[in-house]
Amino acid sequence: MKVHIFDDNKESRDLFVELFQDPNLLVEPVDNPGSNIQEIINSLAGDSFLFSDYRLKPHQYANFDGDEIISIAYNNHIPGMLCSSLSDFDSILGRSIRREIPMIAEIKDVTDPELIYLCNDICIKEFKGEFSESRKPWRTLCRVAEYDSKYDKVYLVIPGWDSKTKISAPLSDFPKEIEKKVREEGFRFYCKVNMGCENPRELYFTDVEIDT
């Protein structure tokens, strides 16, 4: 398997290459990622794996961030893992993109190549439609409990998951056509949610059904 390392810090890229050294892995730093994600994805061999830090833009290393390339790779059936230095990092991500990023690792947990194998297995299984309990999507009803206009955040209640907890999601997670409706408290819609997930931060939702 060929592991491609995306990180805007050269020293970090080289360290990851060293950390992931394993007889069955060919680990390569990506020094010049280019600007077109799809082109990058198209150029990859069949047994590729992407490992990316979240922030790739600040030092002009790339014009996209790690979540974008990992999610697009996932949609092209190329496994990948996102990595972050922050402990509660996944709260930054949108709920819809979370569907396409099966594993987000905190840097303190990235200690050897085993994690790459583990994440690769999870991705390959998901591509075949085999999900772990905490990642399996279920069609369910959601209700808008609150809308925070200042930060464009929607707070949802997913009664089938937990009727007492409000889950936040950025307004941009919703299709344009229902953005207005989603701002209204009490608005209900169906979408797919990983109902088996225990940590609210790992909840994703996708395939929002628009009632026209």
Add this chain to the structure above:
Amino acid sequence: MSKIRFSSNILKRLGEELNPGIDKGILELVKNAYDADAESCIVDIGTGEAGGTLTVSDDGDGMDINDIDEGWLVLGNSRKIHKTTRLGRLPAGSKGLGRLAALRMGHKVEMTSVSINDRKNQYSLSIDWDYYDREDLVDDVELTIDSRINEGKTSGTEIKILELRENIHRADIKKLAREMVLLADPFSDVKNSFNPVLIAPEFEDLEKLVQRRYFDDAEYYLEAELSNNKECTLSVKDWLGNVLFSGSMNNLKGPYKTISFRFEIWTFILNNKNFLNRTVTISEIRTWLKDFGGIHFYQNGLRVSPYGDKGNDWLDLNLQRVRSPEERPSTNNTIGRVSVTADESVLIPKTDRSGFIENETFRELHRFCTDALDWMAKQRLAQAEKRRANEKKEVPKALKKTKDKMLSVIINTAEGEDKEKLHKAFTAYDKARQKEADALQNELLLYRTLSTAGITAATFAHEMLGEHLKNGSLYISILKNKIKKETQIRNPEDYLDKLNKLNDTFEAIKIPGQTTLSLIEHEKRRRSKIEVHEHLFKLVDEFQAFYDSRNTNVETNFLQSSVYIYATISAFESIIVNLIVNGLSALEQIHNKTRKIIISTVQLKTDEIEISIVDNGSGITGLDVKDIWLPGQTTRENGTGLGLTIVKDTVKDLGGTIDVRAKTDFGGAKFTVILPTI
């Protein structure tokens, strides 16, 4: 051969059930008059009572037998779409469903028409809807168009809706009157040749009001014109017509994939100061805006509802104002319009006539308007900042002037001993005021300094966590892996142990960065129901590395049950973090015994929780207890003296109280916070 046929019930479905309101249906008949190039269209609602008659008559081109048969009687299609009329008007005609709704307001309809192309004849048609109700299929009812010699009638059409099914309520009449007054853009400088009239007192009042045109009294007039999807002009003028700001596409987030159009908005600042020297009063403008305010949408010179209807804030003016209240217009102080020339293939009306389908053209038009509003808000904000800076400069001068005036009054009016007493009293007052001003200035300076420290810390926290500490952790992991694989190293456990300790140190170094970033999460500034113990545990955990490095044990003695308060997480954290930090600082003086902090919670009444934090330090010394809450009061070198001020203010904001005992049996000070629960 078979064919699809329609049940008579379909008329009810399409007519009554698709019709959003009486006013919308009648307005469709008025728009038909516009499409027929009428100059006048009169709607007479009679008594408006059930059983009465409603008449709509116009002086347009009228219809001949073919027009009636192939056009007026065909529902769901309009022969006129895409063609301009004889007077060059772009038809506003619908698919005929609004017309059906209006015609079905009564049990019967009588229509008479004289065509401009056939003035010798007059055609009439009667529809009795009760026949349809009795028949199974629409096709089963035959209609006959009567033809007779025209006896001097001019061209035009008259529609009588007889035996009204329901009363037309006053609210409907008022709504209809407003819609008719606004229909043909009464705000335009170019007089529209179409003049619809409703025979009702409400209409006359509104018509008089609309003519008052208070546009010249608007504080700001924004004019934005998109000439093609890549070019536009923007300008904002003041009420004297002076251009305040101007801009182009470079100032917006274009290009916009939509049609050329014009967007104008007049914003009023409704305060007495602004209207001192004007001929118009605030209440007149308020009344005018109440009836006609909002952002209206004019397509080919005719208004499209519901844009600008009462309660319809389609450009989200109020929402934007809530987000950033300064210098933003709201629907209460604004009137505006979007004017487009486009047929129904570009901006597609919804079937129930309630606005347009939100296709790309409409969405991009909407985006241009909101971007133009954002641009104006930014310009106005910059202007306000400048004004504030100037005002600030003027304050000391004004203060000196007032002071000199006061002293001169004392000198010129008081006599002998009184003069001296007054002078002394005033000087003492002035000194006290100056002291207060200095204290506030110092407090402000401290807050600013701390804000800057916070901003700097947050900015570099990302950098520090994302690069230096990350790489440090990676070096440790690599070394550990190498040691595990290497067989020649003696005592590898010793190396691994040291590396683990180094790793722990790294984790401790990460805490300030992670805490800083965590404190500024905007989610925490949202007021919500929060569970006290969940957040207390989290805070105690977050600081664990600090306690360890300071040899401090933190004990928790919490209630077993969940207790909720209504607060922002950041407010609650401000209280607890500052008290913990205060405790840790107090313990810096303790050398000979184990340092301890105990955090406890007690349910006082059903609606109050007591949170106490006590340490085994030496208590509050060197400061009067009542002074510890004052800003800037501290006994520590490099202390800001703001922590406890923030605690006190925040507790008060949350509706609670705070008390302190300078010395307890445990050793140190005990802070007790009581907060209301929900």
